[in-house]
Amino acid sequence: MSEKSRPVLDIAVGILRCENEICLSLRQKHQSHADHWEFPGGKVEQGELIDTALKREFIEELGVQTDNWQPLITIPWEYEKVSVRLHVYQSYDFVGTPYGKEGQRVRWFDQSELQGITFPDANKGILTALELGDKYAISGKFANAEDFSAKLNNVLNDGVKLIQLRAKGLDVAEVRKLAQENIGAVHKAGAKLMLNGTPELLAQTQADGIQLASNQLFAYDTRPVAKDKLLGASTHNPEEIDQALKIGADFILLSPVLPTQTHPDMEALGLDAFRELVAEIPVPVFALGGMKTELLNEAKNHGAQGIAAISAFWR
Numbered sequence: 001m002s003e004k005s006r007p008v009l010d011i012a013v014g015i016l017r018c019e020n021e022i023c024l025s026l027r028q029k030h031q032s033h034a035d036h037w038e039f040p041g042g043k044v045e046q047g048e049l050i051d052t053a054l055k056r057e058f059i060e061e062l063g064v065q066t067d068n069w070q071p072l073i074t075i076p077w078e079y080e081k082v083s084v085r086l087h088v089y090q091s092y093d094f095v096g097t098p099y100g101k102e103g104q105r106v107r108w109f110d111q112s113e114l115q116g117i118t119f120p121d122a123n124k125g126i127l128t129a130l131e132l133g134d135k136y137a138i139s140g141k142f143a144n145a146e147d148f149s150a151k152l153n154n155v156l157n158d159g160v161k162l163i164q165l166r167a168k169g170l171d172v173a174e175v176r177k178l179a180q181e182n183i184g185a186v187h188k189a190g191a192k193l194m195l196n197g198t199p200e201l202l203a204q205t206q207a208d209g210i211q212l213a214s215n216q217l218f219a220y221d222t223r224p225v226a227k228d229k230l231l232g233a234s235t236h237n238p239e240e241i242d243q244a245l246k247i248g249a250d251f252i253l254l255s256p257v258l259p260t261q262t263h264p265d266m267e268a269l270g271l272d273a274f275r276e277l278v279a280e281i282p283v284p285v286f287a288l289g290g291m292k293t294e295l296l297n298e299a300k301n302h303g304a305q306g307i308a309a310i311s312a313f314w315r
């Protein structure tokens with residue numbers, strides 16, 4: 001059967017958390033992806049809600065009662081033999097001690113250990129979703145280097161964990177200097193700094209990744225940064241989204257979701273069209289364009305990892 005015509009299996013995937021630890025189980029020899037760790041879960045039965053499926057699977061497979069499952073990300077994925085849609089939820093709420101009721105190994109891992117663990121391929125976007133917060137601040141206007149640091153500090157104090165240094169008026173050397181002067185404060189706050197720039201610039205700094213503008217995406221055939229750096233891609237349509245995924249983007253910005261003063265000439269997608277596009281993207285997607293913190297939950301309810309904005313964060 002061709003990949004397009006075969007049925008898609010809906011899988012409920014549960015990230016059960018206890019402080020910084022996450023419960024994983026090891027897939028068994030008779031299963032696909034044998035000896036890969038997974039977040040527990042399984043197929044959603046006909047007509048079943050995702051959180052009902054998760055409660056059932058955690059009782060059946062791990063002997064724990066769970067509650068308060070919250071959506072994190074949905075991952076569409078084509079394996080060689082099966083098409084799946086992973087509905088990934090997380091919860092801190094459980095009663096009992098998880099154990100392998102079906103003989104599988106079950107273990108708690110610190111979240112910082114997850115990057116070194118072998119998961120099925122579809123899980124890459126889940127790990128990124130766990131790593132990134134739900135607010136992505138993009139730097140706006142600033143008077144000088146001191147003013148940049150002060151504004152950045154406000155963003156960090158607001159608890160934002162992902163920041164893009166975007167300074168179109170500066171030359172590369174000035175951007176590099178700003179990045180190096182501020183990276184310490186960003187990392188001290190447990191946040192990550194993305195550069196609106198090239199892989200070459202990234203290599204000269206301690207920044208965490210680059211954000212490629214939509215017209216830069218087509219300059220590459222393969223991932224232009226190392227695996228341990230973040231690659232963000234700015235997109236507006238399916239063609240740019242496909243190219244972003246082709247070159248291994250870790251996450252995507254999709255815009256303009258709502259009308260925005262920065263691009264008055266572009267027609268806004270609207271949240272419903274945003275949701276439809278996001279449903280086909282196996283990595284986290286931030287909603288950009290007209291976003292304010294009051295819209296965060298609505299954006300998340302439409303499948304977003306969170307919101308990206310200049311004016312909502314940069315003050």
Ligand SMILES: Nc1nc2c([nH]c(=O)n2[C@H]2C[C@H](O)[C@@H](COP(=O)(O)OP(=O)(O)OP(=O)(O)O)O2)c(=O)[nH]1
Pocket residue numbers: 011012013030031032033037038039040041042043082084086120121122123
């Ligand atoms: N539970 C879970 N499933 C995952 C994860 N990542 C991932 O790609 N999957 C895929 C593997 C399977 O194709 C499907 C899970 O279905 P399932 O759990 O009912 O499958 P199963 O044990 O019957 O094993 P099989 O039919 O795939 O051999 O979702 C994950 O983290 N947790």
